[in-house]
Amino acid sequence: MTNQTIDIPRVTPKNMTEQEFFYGHKACAGCGGSVAVRLALKVLGERTYSTLPAGCMAAVGFIFPQMAFKNNSIITTFPGVASMAAGIAAGAKALGQKDFKTVCFAGDGGTADIGLQALSGMIDRDDDVLYICYDNEAYMNTGIQKSGLTPYGTQTTTTPAGKNIHGSSTNKKNLFEIVAAHDIKYAATASIGYPQDFINKVNKAKHIKGASFIHVFASCPTGWGTPTHTTIEIAKEAVDCGLIFLAEYENGKFTLNKNPKEFKSVKEYLTKQGRFKHLTDADIEKVIQHRDMKWERMRKNWANKE
Numbered sequence: 110m111t112n113q114t115i116d117i118p119r120v121t122p123k124n125m126t127e128q129e130f131f132y133g134h135k136a137c138a139g140c141g142g143s144v145a146v147r148l149a150l151k152v153l154g155e156r157t158y159s160t161l162p163a164g165c166m167a168a169v170g171f172i173f174p175q176m177a178f179k180n181n182s183i184i185t186t187f188p189g190v191a192s193m194a195a196g197i198a199a200g201a202k203a204l205g206q207k208d209f210k211t212v213c214f215a216g217d218g219g220t221a222d223i224g225l226q227a228l229s230g231m232i233d234r235d236d237d238v239l240y241i242c243y244d245n246e247a248y249m250n251t252g253i254q255k256s257g258l259t260p261y262g263t264q265t266t267t268t269p270a271g272k273n274i275h276g277s278s279t280n281k282k283n284l285f286e287i288v289a290a291h292d293i294k295y296a297a298t299a300s301i302g303y304p305q306d307f308i309n310k311v312n313k314a315k316h317i318k319g320a321s322f323i324h325v326f327a328s329c330p331t332g333w334g335t336p337t338h339t340t341i342e343i344a345k346e347a348v349d350c351g352l353i354f355l356a357e358y359e360n361g362k363f364t365l366n367k368n369p370k371e372f373k374s375v376k377e378y379l380t381k382q383g384r385f386k387h388l389t390d391a392d393i394e395k396v397i398q399h400r401d402m403k404w405e406r407m408r409k410n411w412a413n414k415e
């Protein structure tokens with residue numbers, strides 16, 4: 110079968126396929142990760158091979174006998190999602206297949222911690238794979254433990270908040286810059302709160318021959334303590350208050366896709382989430398200081414699209 114969307118230069122909600130490739134999954138109501146997978150597969154189409162390590166998207170998508178993936182998909186070892194994808198891409202090529210894309214969908218734990226080595230090897234070999242990390246900022250599937258992408262101050266089951274320690278004491282790893290440091294052909298950050306931007310980036314990556322990477326911010330009402338209907342809104346707010354940034358790395362250069370003149374309130378973003386309820390004004394000030402330091406560096410060294 111042919112891929113309906115492979116030759117559309119700019120995919121919009123109007124020309125995106127109406128067919129669903131991730132349907133009937135068992136994710137919690139309002140799951141941002143499932144929105145990310147659904148949108149990406151709409152762009153990539155049914156001639157897509159997906160690999161998923163242990164994590165929510167594997168858990169909710171492969172419940173026997175109901176397979177939620179309409180395209181070919183497989184669960185991999187936790188650290189091996191990128192290497193299995195690399196093998197699939199090489200195998201399909203050896204079989205003479207041309208109109209396919211291979212994609213990984215892995216959480217922040219499966220990417221920034223456990224799968225980092227295989228991801229590094231995949232980029233190093235320039236395997237023909239798009240790696241999408243959906244970042245819900247913790248190991249959600251096993252009950253909300255801290256990952257390398259859990260932000261400062263977050264309450265998780267392994268970083269509880271008490272009188273003396275107020276949740277996670279570390280900041281998010283610079284995953285996007287770690288990936289870019291490999292001099293990858295294309296890397297981007299995105300948020301399900303800005304779906305058109307995410308769709309454009311998946312479409313761009315789809316046409317890259319070789320390794321590409323997208324880090325998409327994907328809210329999780331269950332782990333974050335937020336109402337299910339605010340999933341998209343909160344993922345947008347994270348960008349608008351500057352804690353998440355939208356950027357690309359191409360041809361050796363970083364570009365900021367969005368460079369707001371003023372940020373929305375970090376305090377408002379944080380305090381509406383159960384996982385940050387315990388934060389003091391001093392904790393929030395620390396979060397703001399870290400944000401400002403990062404933006405100063407990005408604005409100084411990266412090009413600006415706006």
Ligand SMILES: Cc1ncc(C[n+]2csc(CCOP(=O)(O)OP(=O)(O)O)c2C)c(N)n1
Pocket residue numbers: 142163164165166187188215216217218219220245247248249250251256
């Ligand atoms: C080698 C190995 N260690 C631990 C686990 C248990 N485990 C299954 S899912 C999961 C959490 C995954 O977190 P993340 O990658 O962030 O994805 P999310 O669940 O948030 O979607 C863990 C620790 C496992 N399946 N295999």
Ligand code: SF4
Pocket residue numbers: 135136137138139140141142143165169245249250328329330331332
């Ligand atoms: S725990 Fe979070 S990431 Fe996992 S299925 Fe539920 S909403 Fe989605």
